[in-house]
Amino acid sequence: MLKSNTLRPGKGINSDTRVYHMRMIKSMGVGESIVFYYPRMIAVHNMNEKVGVMDPKSGRVFLPSLVRDSYARLNPTGAYLLENGHKMYFWLGHEIPAQFLLDVFGVQTLDEVNPNQRHLPELDTMTSSQLRMIRTYMQAQRGRYLDLVIIRQGKDQPEHEMSNLLVEDKNNEAMSYVDYLPTIHRMIQTEVTTRPHEVHTSIWSR
Structure with missing residues (x-):
């Protein structure tokens, strides 16, 4: 919470931005505020055949395991989805295999990926189908549209924006989770x- 735009210190945030976020947080439910303060991040570069498939009985989609919000958890050979209830960031490591790029974007190099696209291409591959289903399922859980932001490691400016959401790291003028x-x-x-x-009385009274 201390790293959010409502409470973080410093002169980098003007009063209008703080007031906007304060009003926005007041309108959030518990579930939405949890993912806002601690974004949900999953690895999508090594998915098995069960991931991204909807259970016909429950209507739920099986998702990969959650990844802790730290840059140290991002593998340069991997790809990750992070969402905070407002945006969805698709981070691609600079050593991502060409086969993954071909299956998801239809290109073979990271330089060929268009970071300005806001929708994933509909390709006839399992990985493409899984990712699009995961995105649709995550979107259905949110009350507002999640803009898709594609980030190529070390190449695109929104990477700094995403790094501010990795709340376990030392950022936003606040210490890391470990510290x-x-x-x-x-x-x-x-x-x-x-x-x-x-203190003893206070602890037991709770």
């Missing part, structure tokens, strides 16, 4: 040491 945990731990230890009776 944040011991900081919270030290704060708790300080409270326990300086006010043991009050």
Whole structure:
């Protein structure tokens, strides 16, 4: 939450942007706010035949396992979808195999991928069908249209925008998740040491 445009420090965000995000957050339900603060990211470069297929009984689509929101989790040979309830980012590593590009975009090199396209091509391949089904299913779970933003690693400007959503990293003038945990731990230890009776009572009262 501290890394969102409502609370993050610094002069890089003007008051209009803060007010817009404050009003937007007030209108969100719990489910929408969860994915807004901690975007959903999945790897789509190594999917088995069960992924992206709808169960006729439940209407659910099997998705790949979630990936933690950190740049360290992005493999340069892979491809990832990240969505925060407002946009969907399709990140392509700079070493992505040519076969994946051929199956999804109909091209063989990363330079041939058009980053301005807002829809995935309808190709007669399993990977293309799986990705389009996943995108449709994710879209159906959101109340607003998810703009598709294609990002080629090290080539496209929106990569910086996406990196700000990787909340486990050190960004937006705030510490990383790894640094944040011991900081919270030290704060708790300080409270326990300086006010043991009050903290003990407070914990048990919850």
